[in-house]
Amino acid sequence: TTIDKTFSIWNDLFNPLRLTLSKEGAIEVSNDLTVNSFEGNSLSDGEKDALYLIGRVLLAPTDSLIVVDEPEIHLHKSIVTALWDRLEKERKDCTFFYFTHDIDFAVSRNARKLWLKEFAPPSKWVTMGISESTIPEDLYLKLLGSKRRILFCEGKKGGLDHLLYSVLFPEFLVEPVNNCSNVKSYVRAFNSGDFTNIQAFG
Numbered sequence: 001t002t003i004d005k006t007f008s009i010w011n012d013l014f015n016p017l018r019l020t021l022s023k024e025g026a027i028e029v030s031n032d033l034t035v036n037s038f039e040g041n042s043l044s045d046g047e048k049d050a051l052y053l054i055g056r057v058l059l060a061p062t063d064s065l066i067v068v069d070e071p072e073i074h075l076h077k078s079i080v081t082a083l084w085d086r087l088e089k090e091r092k093d094c095t096f097f098y099f100t101h102d103i104d105f106a107v108s109r110n111a112r113k114l115w116l117k118e119f120a121p122p123s124k125w126v127t128m129g130i131s132e133s134t135i136p137e138d139l140y141l142k143l144l145g146s147k148r149r150i151l152f153c154e155g156k157k158g159g160l161d162h163l164l165y166s167v168l169f170p171e172f173l174v175e176p177v178n179n180c181s182n183v184k185s186y187v188r189a190f191n192s193g194d195f196t197n198i199q200a201f202g
Contacts, residue, residue, distance in 0.1 A: 006054045009086055013079055014047060027051075046074040050083055057087045057094075064094045072102040081108045107138045115144045135186050139175070143190065143198070148173045150190065150200040152183045172201070 007019045016032035019040065027040030043051070053068075060066055072080045080102070088096055099116075100106055106113060118126035130140065143150055151172035155161030162176040177186055183202040190200040 002058050009054050010051050049074045062093050066094050067097045069099045071098050072105050080105055103138055103141050106141050135189050146173045152177050152186045152202045
């Protein structure tokens with residue numbers, strides 16, 4: 001049944017906790033490592049959210065568009081990707097559309113990615129497809145959300161170059177990218193896109 005499948009997915013993700021239904025139809029939680037059990041109402045917000053999301057996705061009509069706003073909310077990073085990977089696998093008939101601020105989660109999706117470039121209430125959305133780039137995808141997605149101009153520099157995060165340029169250019173988002181060759185190619189790649197509100201320097 002759907003409840004069995006929901007519990008099975010939840011139990012796999014939150015092992016050693018296990019969900020079961022009591023004779024009265026209430027959710028009970030047991031722990032494989034202890035003998036004590038407790039009521040489902042005592043689950044954490046993240047655990048409750050995961051249970052709700054699993055049930056909602058499994059109950060969605062065939063071939064649904066499933067819109068997920070902030071899939072990472074209330075969930076630990078170690079659970080988020082595993083949860084949505086499992087749900088996408090269970091519901092291959094559906095299309096999943098995620099709105100997220102979590103760069104790691106966005107990079108984990110094997111999907112077409114869009115940047116929400118501008119929004120004017122009540123319903124004007126300006127989006128841009130993110131294509132293959134010289135810049136690594138996680139860095140590219142991080143920079144798209146910047147409201148400041150970007151300054152690529154040599155070195156590593158927290159290194160001397162990064163610290164020095166951050167002090168000298170506080171109006172910039174300073175991003176170290178290892179070497180001079182990367183600085184040149186990243187500036188060129190970033191500025192060749194359709195980023196009317198962001199400009200990169202090196």
